[in-house]
Amino acid sequence: MMDSFIHFLLHRFFVTGDPMIYGADASIALASIGIVVVVTYLKKWKWLWKEWLTSVDHKKIGIMYIIAALLMLFRGGVDALMMRTQLALPNMHFLTSEHYNQVFTTHGTIMIIFVAMPFIFGLMNIAVPLQIGARDVAFPFLNALSFWLFFFGAMLFNISFVIGGSPDAGWSSYAPYAELSMNPGVGQNYYLVGVQIAGIGSLASGINFLVTILKMRAPGMTLFKMPMFTWSILITSVIIIFAFPAFTVALALMSIDRLFGAHFFTIASGGSPMLWANLFWFWGHPEVYIVLLPVFGVFSEVIATFSHKTLFGYAVMVWSMVAISIIGFVTWLHHFFTMGNTAEVNAFFSISTAIIAIPTGVKIFNWLFTMNKGRIEFSTAMLWALAFIPNFTIGGVTGVMLALAPADYQYHNSYFLVAHFHSVLIAGPVFGIFCGLYYWWPKMFGYMLNERQGKLAFWVFMISFNICFMPMYIVGLLGMTRRMYTYPAGMGWTPFNFIETIGAFGMGAGFLIIAYNIVWSTLKGKRDTTGDPWNGRTLEWSIPSPAPEYNFATIPTVSARDAFAVAKTQEDQENKKERQLFQPIHMPNNSGIPIIMSLFMFIAGFGLVWEWYWMVIPGAIGIVVCMIVRSFQYNDHHIISIEEIERTERAAGRLS
Amino acid sequence: MRENENQAVQSEHAAFPWKQVFGLLLSLALTFLALWVVLGLSLSVHATLTIIIGLAILQALIQLFMFMHFTEGTEPVHQIIGIAFGLFVTAMVVVLTLWILYYAI
The missing domain is CATH 1.20.5 (Single alpha-helices involved in coiled-coils or other helix-helix interfaces)
Structure with missing residues (x-):
């Protein structure tokens, strides 16, 4: 009994035999002990629980999303550097083939689902309620639940590499390889359950922000007076609501296949492996726009602000996003042109894919015209936005090349494809996220990120990005396919691969400079005492930095686009006097239920991964109990008194 | 609003x-x-x-x-757009999936 238990622990439960995994074990243990010791020593447990872990404040939830996403970016980046090290030279033995498969799988899954998504959710949590003049999101409790579901989903996925083994079927987890017969063990279960839990949180966030934007706008702010970032989040929310259910269903079906012996995606008993690819990409393609449209919104804000002009072609920007959201649902087959479809099917999706490039191109011209005759200020945020335009356009144009089905038979699954999607996903979401972080950082924390270090990080990262991915286009055309763990010498690929690896480490250096910049600025950064460091155009810059708990002491009335820019030009005495009349503010209470319920999700999920139903059942019961407790909570809000508002506003220098 | x-x-x-x-x-x-x-x-x-x-x-x-x-709800236009888009997406996933998989395995 004891022997078999120890055998299980050493041979199935813990991943053993690889020195790098032991290193990871040690660093996880040390980091966990370190955190516990530091928090205990500083007596911060109560503060951590009351101020952060149970918070339903959208600003704090946004910050927690961003911290989690930065940590996940580090993990995904280390995965990338491991792959680039393995591929730097031919016939390397840094990683074994199995280990390499696991690393590219976790790299892809983490970068999309646990980096891009939480960064986007973080930015929208911070900026959207402030841009529309609201005091919180529509459903603050649900917002906290979304965050904790994402967090525990990510943790469940991440522990796979030290407990039980990582998934290795790629981030797209194609059947039949991801099915039980070819892929026994718990790795794929971690993918299915971890991503599912995070996905529930994403769906809830989509609903939350749709309702927030439709229902909670300041008086006078009609839809066509909203800031462009808010517009992009409105449309993204709609895409989330309609795309994520397909993924939820696909993940559930494959989980049923693996855990309960069904055959939805296996050829045996009449299943269809291709149906997995079909459902995956029905979500997967709109997912690209879920991470892309919000950063289009960020760039629209940043380019208008630092050109000191109003955005060019506002209505066209909106309608092009609407067009993208509609057409984005009918292009998914271009991810598997080569899977044996008829010519008619390929032709339809080839054309729809080429069409979706049009509204995207329209937006590029709108940003260029916004800068035309503007007074451009080269801040760090603006540099990221400026670099986005040419770099993203290269990714977009190679995307149109891939969209042509006959040509795609040449490019498919080559490094040309790898270069293309990194061009769009790094020059788009990653540049956009850094752009948004530098832009909104003062509003989040009340101090500025150092501009000199920020610009250095930008140049290092942007140049390294091109050094890393430009050679990939060439090496792809020379015949190198994606996901190969090593390659022979004498193919003409070696110099390109070596250059790519140098670029990858350069991007790592750029990330480290950003991390240094954050630490340095936290200690010595310039305070933002005005609340409006960039001469901003939208309402979030009208309040102090960091924003008080209730955001707006009095709700602003909006009469035009760029509401704050207009208000600054017409600031009159009457307006100022009116601001003094405060009313008590009604705010939601903090709640421990979101984190506890998500912890039960984690427990039930871990049980499902290992098929330990003795663990699933108490986890599931815990989830239901949390729901019932929440249903009978009646005192879920508190009132902030006028005196307290006056005190806070006076401390921020807003009251004379 | x-x-x-x-x-x-x-x-x-x-x-x-x-x-x-x-x-x-x-x-x-x-x-x-x-x-x-x-x-x-x-x-x-x-x-x-x-x-x-x-x-x-x-x-x-x-x-x-x-x-x-x-x-x-007070704004029926939101409902109508939501339902219409829902029907569109549902129709696309069902019809196009059947079309794609009809000739496939």
Whole structure:
């Protein structure tokens, strides 16, 4: 009994035999002990629980999303550097083939689902309620639940590499390889359950922000007076609501296949492996726009602000996003042109894919015209936005090349494809996220990120990005396919691969400079005492930095686009006097239920991964109990008194 | 916007939610009915599919009316756009999937 238990622990439960995994074990243990010791020593447990872990404040939830996403970016980046090290030279033995498969799988899954998504959710949590003049999101409790579901989903996925083994079927987890017969063990279960839990949180966030934007706008702010970032989040929310259910269903079906012996995606008993690819990409393609449209919104804000002009072609920007959201649902087959479809099917999706490039191109011209005759200020945020335009356009144009089905038979699954999607996903979401972080950082924390270090990080990262991915286009055309763990010498690929690896480490250096910049600025950064460091155009810059708990002491009335820019030009005495009349503010209470319920999700999920139903059942019961407790909570809000508002506003220098 | 009080949405605690409880029971009944049609009856594949698709549509309507505040709200244009887009996406995933997989394995 004891022997078999120890055998299980050493041979199935813990991943053993690889020195790098032991290193990871040690660093996880040390980091966990370190955190516990530091928090205990500083007596911060109560503060951590009351101020952060149970918070339903959208600003704090946004910050927690961003911290989690930065940590996940580090993990995904280390995965990338491991792959680039393995591929730097031919016939390397840094990683074994199995280990390499696991690393590219976790790299892809983490970068999309646990980096891009939480960064986007973080930015929208911070900026959207402030841009529309609201005091919180529509459903603050649900917002906290979304965050904790994402967090525990990510943790469940991440522990796979030290407990039980990582998934290795790629981030797209194609059947039949991801099915039980070819892929026994718990790795794929971690993918299915971890991503599912995070996905529930994403769906809830989509609903939350749709309702927030439709229902909670300041008086006078009609839809066509909203800031462009808010517009992009409105449309993204709609895409989330309609795309994520397909993924939820696909993940559930494959989980049923693996855990309960069904055959939805296996050829045996009449299943269809291709149906997995079909459902995956029905979500997967709109997912690209879920991470892309919000950063289009960020760039629209940043380019208008630092050109000191109003955005060019506002209505066209909106309608092009609407067009993208509609057409984005009918292009998914271009991810598997080569899977044996008829010519008619390929032709339809080839054309729809080429069409979706049009509204995207329209937006590029709108940003260029916004800068035309503007007074451009080269801040760090603006540099990221400026670099986005040419770099993203290269990714977009190679995307149109891939969209042509006959040509795609040449490019498919080559490094040309790898270069293309990194061009769009790094020059788009990653540049956009850094752009948004530098832009909104003062509003989040009340101090500025150092501009000199920020610009250095930008140049290092942007140049390294091109050094890393430009050679990939060439090496792809020379015949190198994606996901190969090593390659022979004498193919003409070696110099390109070596250059790519140098670029990858350069991007790592750029990330480290950003991390240094954050630490340095936290200690010595310039305070933002005005609340409006960039001469901003939208309402979030009208309040102090960091924003008080209730955001707006009095709700602003909006009469035009760029509401704050207009208000600054017409600031009159009457307006100022009116601001003094405060009313008590009604705010939601903090709640421990979101984190506890998500912890039960984690427990039930871990049980499902290992098929330990003795663990699933108490986890599931815990989830239901949390729901019932929440249903009978009646005192879920508190009132902030006028005196307290006056005190806070006076401390921020807003009251004379 | 008219009902915007610029506060977190407050939960209403009016009467006992009979409509929701009834909807939940109806949904459960329909789900088990579909399961019974597949496992308990041995109809032809065609008949089974027709019946369970009919039950699925019925269940979707129950969800819309009993849980999703379909008949409430002050801005019907949001509802109409939402339903129209939902129908579009559903039609695309069903029709195009059938078209794609018809010739595939």
